Amino acid sequence: MRKHWILMLVAVLFVFGVFGCAQDAAPVDGEGDVLIGIMVPVTGSEAADGIDMENAAKLAVEEINAAGGVLGRMIVTTTGDDECDPSKATAAASKLISEEVVAVVGGYCSGATLPTLSLYGDAGIPFVIAAANATSLIDENPGWAYMINSTGDAQAAKAVEWFKNLGVESIALVDDGSAFSVDLKDQTKSQWGAEGYAVLAEDRVETGTQDFSAVVTRIMAANPDGVYWTAYQGLGALLIKQLRENGYEGVIMVGDGSSAQELIDLAGADAEGVYCTAPPVVDFLPAAQSFIEGYNNSFPREPGAYAGLMYDATYLLVDAIERAGSFDGEAVKAALAATSGFEGITGPVSFTPQNTLNRSNFVILVAKDGRWALAE
């Protein structure tokens, strides 16, 4: 009996000790470091890309600090781990907000980023979204978030354009049931249909599936000119292999979720000739060479597919603060909206009235000799 209450007491003291006295931090004014929040999945299934983005942001901050900081003050970063999960993301967002960050960069998983938009909006904190790009983010944005990665509809447009370029007249679409993958598939389907072409098959595979024979057989039976895979490289590689092994000879294209080198490594020889609608991957950006070197020097790995965007997001934010001349949320927001032709390593940035990038930043890659190369 008595032990119950001891444990209760211990539990309560435990909670006290950790949280009881935590207060909302005082607002930033006067001298002192500037706090910028990074919201990415550092743990969980998407940790590889999340850590990559965190690294890129930190590299940018390091460079900016070395050059004198922003408005004369040094930047300190704090990371909120969203674990690619909507509830964890809101907790991470709350944490960043209560730490009184001046602004936030990040956002990788669209599903997780979505509920945080209103939180940042209510708190008056500008949020530069580096990677998340599902179209649902546009509608739900209360106006404080700015997306520098082209959205799903832009990617679909690029895919449609390239298919047409190759003379493809009918396609099959395959997704993996995740929010962003289905979004891309829907966008592609409607745009392809609007052009007057046919979608001969639509299929879905679940994470963890190895056996694609059902999908492959259906695609072979429908015999489209092209196949577009809208999800990630693990399953994408399996699809490519099994399609080719079963004799499919049409065009295969993958979405930006599969733009990693890993796709080619996993699919082996079958990957040859596969196309990809990719985000601006730093390997092919002329302006990015020094970024790549800097990244390789600071971190034990190559920059990933979204590192460039995150780097730009950080620089853009700092640029906006400089233009606003203050750290005030409203001022920075206005400065972001007014961004015109900011030169990032991923290209120029200007925003549409919906806070999206006003150009499509997608490129077409082709797998050649075991690596990605620019196709256009």
Add this chain to the structure above:
Amino acid sequence: MAETKQKAKTINPFGLAIEKLYDFFDNKTPRYIFMIAMTAFLIYLPLSSSRFTQEIMTNVFFYIVVCLGLNIIVGFAGLLHLGYAAFFAVGAYTTGILSSVYGVSFWLTLPVSIVAAVIAGLAIGAPTLRLRGDYLAIVTLGFGEIIRLTVRNLSITGGAMGLIGIQRPVLFGMVLNQIVHFYYMFFILAIIAIFISYRLHDSRLGRAWQYIREDEDAASAMGINVVSTRLYAFIIGSAFGALAGSVYAAKMTAISPESFMFIHSVMILLAVVLGGMGKIPGVILGAVIVTLFPELSRDIGQYRLIIFAVVLLLLMLYRPQGIWPERQGISSKL
């Protein structure tokens, strides 16, 4: 035998000091004062702590509600349920659809949510409660996945992207959209859940569950309808989950199938087992630990699940009754 061996090992000066403290709580008065003090503290907490703290504590209360709900099924009735997230999803999506698509006021969606939960509990329970424990486990897992995949495929539930634009509750003209509002909502829900759990435990139904757990055939011979008694457990547990889901939907304003996966069902089960199946204070403690642990140990990161699993394994091997100590005697009081 193993129990006494372990107790013998833990005698040390620290333990003796704790013994002294134990004596303090032997009386009822300190116990009640303690509970009142803690309740008062929790009511006061949001007024002087950061938003982050409020967010975390809201999660804690939410977890307490779902864990108590699962506890009714697993702890009281002894049925292994691996798909509890499905009940929580039913509540969340009911409120979600009614609110975002049809514009129904939040408070009105709550009774509908409970009805949906009852239907879900019946649908899952009625055909399957005759099955053996292990089969039931797989069936509940299957149902969990069926519900998740169904909401992901149908457009009325928003498909893979989920539902957005779920409206906030409005109370006496005030829109409840701050975290502190949900802190109190979940706090009240948790108090209700605790209260109902205790009342159930001491009721005829609660005792019926206990008899069935101890010896199904004897209970049946005594006239207890095993299947319908178990069905009650399913339905009530489901209702807890659905209510929690409805409030969750209003808090997040956007829900997606990714929040209702198998791993979430497992974590809720883990919390219940950790604290001690069937023991209400234990389940509460389990919920608190499972919610707070990741927040305190950011550096552990990826190892979190392994640590949990190892703890669970050790617990099952050496202390299957959970962390919370056993009640002495058959007392059912606080």
Add this chain to the structure above:
Amino acid sequence: MTAWEVFLQQLFNGLLVGSFYGLVAIGYSMVYGIIKLLNFAHADIYMSGAFCGLVLLGFLTPYIGNAWLGIVVSLLISMVAVGLLGVLIQRVAYRPMLKAPRLSILITALAVSMILYNTVMIITQGQYKPFTTGLVHESFYIGALRMTETRLVLLIAALALMLMLHLFITRTMYGKAMRAISLDRDTCQLMGINVYQIVAITFFVGSALAAAAGIMAGVYYGTVHFFMGFLIGLKAFTAAVIGGIGIIPGAMLGGLLLGLLEAFGTQIPFIGSQWRDVFSFVFLILFLIFKPNGLLGRIESERM
């Protein structure tokens, strides 16, 4: 492709995938038969086998290449290694729980499963790993059926393993002991059978077969992933239930049937691939409700 070609192709695909299911299902059946436990961790044993094979193959490639010879050697060593892993797990986690309530041992199995796949997740950082083999992929035709050497060998190997197991169960003393224990454990102990030893052997054999299936899947599909066990596990369990849990020929039959069902089932137009898993789960649940003893099962009466 003509309808006949599609039919033949699906028939073959179904048999091949079905034989993987069968090999894994045997493990579920054997363990359930002998200690009445649904071993959740079995699916992760399958996954561990695949990774063990991958590592070994990588290690052996410089010496014996990674064509069939390398694969077979890796397979055999992995089967033994993972078989021993199964025995270890059984000894540490399940044996102490044999007298505990069923709920506890099921949760233990769940915990073991989580430990296994999370460990592999951390080691691989969640990435898919290529299972590179030196095999050729040229296809040839047997009648109207498109075939590769790999697929043919895998199918034959899987069927051979199942046959060997069948002989083991029916012709050896160990097999007889296993069947006896699944009927009445206590009497067997009274009769002098070393139950613990037989249980250990059961786990060894079941795990070894699952490991073999894992490596074959790695060879066939070309990639391995820490979560590959989950889906296979559910399907193999479904197969074991269809055939009659605890009955080994049932597991094999169930596996093949499920493979064929899936292959042909996806041809049904209105069940799009998004609903495929729902379809499988519903099927499983209906089977459990209406025919819990499976196709080959006997009605089990509970003795008081």
